Amino acid sequence: MFTDLRGKKVLITGSTAGIGLAAAKALAAQGAQVGINGRQPYESVASVLSEFDGLEGDVMYFSADLSQSSQCQKLVDEFVQHFGGIDVLINNAGGLGGREGLENIDDAFYDRVMDLNARSVLMVTKYAIPYLRASAAQSGQTSCVISTGSIAGREGGGVGAGLYAASKAWLHDIHRNWVKEFTQDNIRFNIVSPGTIDTAFHEDKPSHVKDTIANSIAMKRFGRVEELAPSYLFFASHACSGYITGQILDVNGGQMCP
Template sequence: MELKGKNAIVTGASLGIGSAIALDLAKSGANVAINYRKHSEEANAICAEIHKMGQKAIAVQADVASFKDAQTMVDKVVAEFGSVDILVNNAGVNRDAVIWKMTEEQWDDCLAINLKGYFNYCRAVAPLMKEQGSGKIVNVTSINGMRGKFGQTNYSAAKAGIIGLTKALARELAKSNVNCNAIAPGLIETEMMAALPEDVKQKSLADIVLGRMGKPEEVAWLVTFLCSEKSRHITGECIKVDGGQYI
């Protein structure tokens, strides 16, 4: 197994894309720490699935927007697993509104989770990866961070910020043999997407040249590749997984 003996953290891993990523990393041999904020039952169920594969798994409740919580979780993972070899930042929220109706709370909440949360975990693992001279960081952004979307100035700004963070981080950690990349999904079949109004979904589907929404595992497969040695000469990239939606 490509990732045998590697230890991973996946934020927002109790549902949707995050849970698919956690399970696929485990299928490739990694031990996985599941970050969650609310869905403890689902997080523990993912851990149980990973245990069945023969890998280690722990679920840690932590608010990704909290600098202190991020450091505490990383410390717990090091104590349990011995190291952090892989970080996948995935946790995110929508707080949609057109800008003339957007509240300060909607803006701050979206940026705190979708951008600061990524900084918090990158900041916590960077010294560890520098010291061990290796590591893989994958940040899940969105095609809307590349093109913008009506009603999502906060979300689009945060997701664009993730791309800039990833590229700068790739430069800073390259000498320590740490690869940093981003993945930009389009419309993916998740709980978040299921909550969208049907007319909004149909409009987005019309833009997808492959004619369907993506599956969470289709994002996870790329994450696992970027966390493997097969991607060792790829860093600072933002790769779309959108069925041609961005074209």
Template sequence: MKNLQLKDKSVLITGADSGIGKAIALLFAKEGANIAFIHYHDAKDAQKTSKEIEELGKKVLSFEGDINDSKFCESVVDEVASGFGGIDILINNAGTQFPSDTIENLQEENIRKTFNSNIIGMMLLTKAVFPHLKKGDVIINTTSATAYLGHEELLDYSATKGAIVSFTRSLALQAKPQGIRVNAVAPGPVATPLTEKTFGEEDEDTDKPPLERNASTEEVAASFLFLATDASAQITGQVLHPNGGLIVNG
């Protein structure tokens, strides 16, 4: 019988109705975890994800709402902690992007939405979860290769991803005395519903890393699994780079 790496762990994931978040949710469920996830107005995809988790024999809780709302975050955390008996792992994965070819065309509304979704909401949810965490528990944030390389069409998105790196490093220092590890994953090009919606399906054939293909969401999810287990017990305040061989600094 397979030795499950996350047996009976309680996991809360944002943005797990599709893309990388869904791949993480399914992989963690296969490894024995019960999954709670937050989605933003994607009920059909969320129902499908919930069904797939249940078919793996694990408990699942699904919440629709905006993590930029602190009251919503607190309500979700209380319900997950009550329903699962605690929270062991937090995966901050939710994000959005609005490309613009020039800073002059950046819309203020979209800048604020990007920051609210990608970093402010992340901090609000983490604040709500943190009192429930204990020694050995884990927080993993999703940043991006754009935090290191930049992106000419994603100025505000890249800025939020850089902020996530700094947030990860700082929170790791703060959480170290409690034995809570905080890390991040910075994927390179990945074909997800968000990138296809933003750039179109042809994005899969452009900007390829040295390995000459974009990563699958399942390949990226494996980095999150490593950071969630004792195999990474000596890693905190760090960023993993499943980016196909892109050279990044920092």
């Protein structure tokens, strides 16, 4: 079904664990050339790379802390140097960055949350655009950007997570703007918006809080990372979604039905 992903050059940020790693493995299983990323040095990701053993596609790890613009540029440069271009960019790196009520938010907290969730996407996308434009021109099909949004970006987030939620709403919205700027270049922009997914993102929560959250979901359970991955394949595949851009796909077990 996703056969046109074979050989595609896919850069996926924040992919040493969780949703990003599951999506990267799904792409590699389709024969894509996949660049994975995290902040860790190359020496410490051997076990992550071993998860790709036996999968068809090429995989390379690129270390970069995407909270910093210079590292975003470095990541794109190194990926292109290795693979020779970019067909699909998946902006997945992100996280809560801590919880603070409004009255405790200071500049350092603001910068931490916004740099991780907004600046990272802005800058990686900025540096990737010339390559995505060239990819579309060369193939005569679309290239694409897929970003990981959040249910929080739709409903405001929990107490203390307002800035994180706002950063994801920011992300949902800037995609709409990029549709206006770059559709002429045949670049598509779509969001995968997870609900509550069982990853390290929730590791600080006690089990009774997790139970309460699970009970608030129509399907009465957290999502699994493998249940997110096919949505990235769908948006990455021109054959599947070549006429779809500017959309948000909610993968949330019925936790919210916008």
